[in-house]
Amino acid sequence: IAVEIHPSAKEGSKAVAQEIATLIREKQAAGQHCVLGLATGSTPKYMYAELVRMHKEEGLSFKNVFTFNLDEYYPIEPDALQSYNRFMKEHLFNHIDIPEGQYHIPDGTIPKDQIKKYCESYDKRIEELGGIDLQVLGIGNNGHIGFNEPGSNINSHTRLVTLDNSTRLANAYEFPNMSQVPRLAITMGLGSIFKAKRILLMAWGTHKAKIVCRSVEGHSSDQVPASLLQQHPNCKFVIDEQAATELT
Numbered sequence: 184i185a186v187e188i189h190p191s192a193k194e195g196s197k198a199v200a201q202e203i204a205t206l207i208r209e210k211q212a213a214g215q216h217c218v219l220g221l222a223t224g225s226t227p228k229y230m231y232a233e234l235v236r237m238h239k240e241e242g243l244s245f246k247n248v249f250t251f252n253l254d255e256y257y258p259i260e261p262d263a264l265q266s267y268n269r270f271m272k273e274h275l276f277n278h279i280d281i282p283e284g285q286y287h288i289p290d291g292t293i294p295k296d297q298i299k300k301y302c303e304s305y306d307k308r309i310e311e312l313g314g315i316d317l318q319v320l321g322i323g324n325n326g327h328i329g330f331n332e333p334g335s336n337i338n339s340h341t342r343l344v345t346l347d348n349s350t351r352l353a354n355a356y357e358f359p360n361m362s363q364v365p366r367l368a369i370t371m372g373l374g375s376i377f378k379a380k381r382i383l384l385m386a387w388g389t390h391k392a393k394i395v396c397r398s399v400e401g402h403s404s405d406q407v408p409a410s411l412l413q414q415h416p417n418c419k420f421v422i423d424e425q426a427a428t429e430l431t
């Protein structure tokens with residue numbers, strides 16, 4: 184895995200936003216659409232702010248862009264404070280010119296007996312568009328990517344999963360109390376993520392240093408899902424100096 188270390192999260196985020204913008208513009212120039220895989224959480228916030236800035240100040244257009252978000256809690260209403268649907272509108276989609284219908288976020292309100300079909304259609308839609316050109320990832324303290332917790336199958340598709348307790352604890356700050364953190368989520372699978380032509384995983388801060396080290400330097404194992412990225416032909420970790428402190 185390539186590792187790119189930046190002095191700060193801000194600079195790392197700008198570099199990722201720049202790479203995304205370059206890809207969008209290249210595709211535009213070639214008259215093609217661009218398919219992005221997107222993440223939520225604290226990690227990509229500044230990167231989205233930078234994309235919004237580029238849209239407003241530099242004329243970066245998203246008219247040729249299709250996006251697929253990695254995950255959403257289940258069940259959750261799209262306008263709930265903690266919903267990733269809401270997060271994406273507030274941080275990106277409300278501020279750019281992406282046509283409605285071109286962004287996709289797993290729906291946390293799908294009736295349970297329809298989830299399987301819904302997830303299949305999510306993956307199918309990605310394939311119909313030619314697959315993901317660039318997938319953006321964060322990383323959980325246990326090495327999860329999307330909500331693929333340790334033990335997830337490398338070939339897994341989009342599906343309903345049970346969140347690890349450590350993940351619920353890590354995300355509890357977003358909720359009034361721990362008991363209100365959903366136990367389930369819909370996530371793109373590791374197989375779906377691995378089909379992306381390029382993957383950029385971002386990690387900032389000392390609290391991510393250990394898991395970044397295990398993912399980059401450790402044995403590639405489904406016990407640390409991010410370490411499976413060692414097997415992807417075109418993946419880069421973009422991290423700040425703090426997240427790099429455990430690397431040898």
Ligand code: F6R
Pocket residue numbers: 221222223224225226227253254320321322323324327328329330
């Ligand atoms: C979110 C996602 C998760 C987060 C991870 C880190 O869409 O897929 O894997 O990237 O839980 O979260 P933060 O960025 O809040 O540390």
